[in-house]
Amino acid sequence: MAQISVTILTGFLGAGKTTLLNRVLHEAHGQKIAVIENEFGEENIDNEILVSEGREQIVQMSNGCICCTIREDLRATLHDLAEKRRSGELDFERVIIETTGLADPGPVVQTFFMDEEAAESFLVDSIITVVDAKHAQTQLDERQEARRQVGFADQIFLTKTDLVSEAQVQALIHRLKHMNPRAPIEAVHFGEVPLERVLDLRGFNLNARLDIDPDFLREEEPHVHDEHCGHDHGHGHCHHEEHGHHGHDHGHDHEHGEHCKHPHHHHHDDDVKSFVYRARRPFDPVKLEDFLGAIVNVYGPKMLRYKGVLDMQGTDRKVIFQGVHQLMGSDLGPAWKDGEERVSKMVFIGIDLPRDILEQGLDQSQV
Numbered sequence: 015m016a017q018i019s020v021t022i023l024t025g026f027l028g029a030g031k032t033t034l035l036n037r038v039l040h041e042a043h044g045q046k047i048a049v050i051e052n053e054f055g056e057e058n059i060d061n062e063i064l065v066s067e068g069r070e071q072i073v074q075m076s077n078g079c080i081c082c083t084i085r086e087d088l089r090a091t092l093h094d095l096a097e098k099r100r101s102g103e104l105d106f107e108r109v110i111i112e113t114t115g116l117a118d119p120g121p122v123v124q125t126f127f128m129d130e131e132a133a134e135s136f137l138v139d140s141i142i143t144v145v146d147a148k149h150a151q152t153q154l155d156e157r158q159e160a161r162r163q164v165g166f167a168d169q170i171f172l173t174k175t176d177l178v179s180e181a182q183v184q185a186l187i188h189r190l191k192h193m194n195p196r197a198p199i200e201a202v203h204f205g206e207v208p209l210e211r212v213l214d215l216r217g218f219n220l221n222a223r224l225d226i227d228p229d230f231l232r233e234e235e236p237h238v239h240d241e242h243c244g245h246d247h248g249h250g251h252c253h254h255e256e257h258g259h260h261g262h263d264h265g266h267d268h269e270h271g272e273h274c275k276h277p278h279h280h281h282h283d284d285d286v287k288s289f290v291y292r293a294r295r296p297f298d299p300v301k302l303e304d305f306l307g308a309i310v311n312v313y314g315p316k317m318l319r320y321k322g323v324l325d326m327q328g329t330d331r332k333v334i335f336q337g338v339h340q341l342m343g344s345d346l347g348p349a350w351k352d353g354e355e356r357v358s359k360m361v362f363i364g365i366d367l368p369r370d371i372l373e374q375g376l377d378q379s380q381v
């Protein structure tokens with residue numbers, strides 16, 4: 015039996031998840047979709063203890079040193095769904111999971127990789143995060159759940175843009191891109207979005223696509239910053255690393271102008287942030303595996319999503335890896351084309367990731 019494609023729909027309280035889901039279900043002509051709703055009613059949802067106790071379970075992996083959290087309630091539901099499908103009691107080809115507004119997507123997605131039976135029957139397609147354009151700035155300031163949901167996303171939909179100004183939308187997009195430059199950001203009005211923007215996004219595929227937002231890349235380029243910034247920020251980054259490990263800035267927007275001469279963007283030091291690493295020398299497979307293995311062991315809980323398309327010594331094909339927390343997978347992709355510049359590229363999205371340590375280790379993992 016073919017695996018069942020799974021879309022995880024997340025977003026903070028009241029962001030517009032149900033509105034979007036209803037539109038998708040309404041539009042999904044001919045597609046049989048099973049929906050898993052969070053089990054807590056809206057009345058209960060303010061009670062954080064309920065959610066954080068959400069029956070998560072620590073699972074010991076076979077190598078004995080990596081732990082990872084899965085959702086026991088979800089696992090049971092998935093087993094039940096798979097069984098009913100096998101027996102013919104239920105007929106569906108996709109699953110959409112609508113998580114609670116306070117849910118951490120990590121344990122939800124890890125359940126699919128960690129549980130053997132779930133992994134056999136289901137294939138996670140993507141994590142979609144709905145962001146409320148009216149309330150997101152405050153939610154992102156105040157709640158790490160909201161920031162994590164953004165960090166995990168393969169696709170971000172902005173809702174309620176009708177309630178704010180274009181400048182506010184742009185400021186929010188700017189902030190979101192720094193947290194997650196991988197996920198395309200699109201405004202949707204009351205959930206109106208074409209089906210192909212929701213299903214089969216292949217966010218977890220080991221494909222050679224690594225789309226990083228061009229604005230983010232431009233801002234990451236040190237030489238571009240030197241033009242704008244009056245002083246040295248160590249790495250030439252002026253937008254999101256200079257405050258160290260304080261997490262977010264509790265709502266006090268720093269004008270970029272305090273540090274740099276970007277006229278119209280607010281500065282946020284979000285703890286969820288990202289960076290791109292590039293290398294022109296090939297990687298040594300053993301060194302890289304050792305380094306990444308050690309890194310996910312230590313920093314796995316803080317690593318939300320990461321992906322790389324690499325030039326590896328010993329093969330003419332691209333090596334693709336990607337991961338969620340401690341769970342990392344890799345595969346051989348297509349061959350480098352004649353004349354194509356062999357530049358390895360990786361993107362890391364995480365919580366206060368130790369950029370220096372990662373960069374140094376990756377530098378040293380090349381031949």
Ligand SMILES: Nc1nc2c(ncn2[C@@H]2O[C@H](COP(=O)(O)OP(=O)(O)OP(=O)(O)O)[C@@H](O)[C@H]2O)c(=O)[nH]1
Nearest residue numbers: 026027028029030031032033115173174202203204
């Ligand atoms: N103005 C405006 N309101 C919207 C839009 N999308 C959704 N809403 C409204 O936002 C409110 C919350 O939407 P829901 O779809 O219930 O949000 P949710 O994320 O499922 O909420 P919880 O399950 O409580 O976390 C509803 O009143 C929607 O009608 C939009 O694009 N514009």
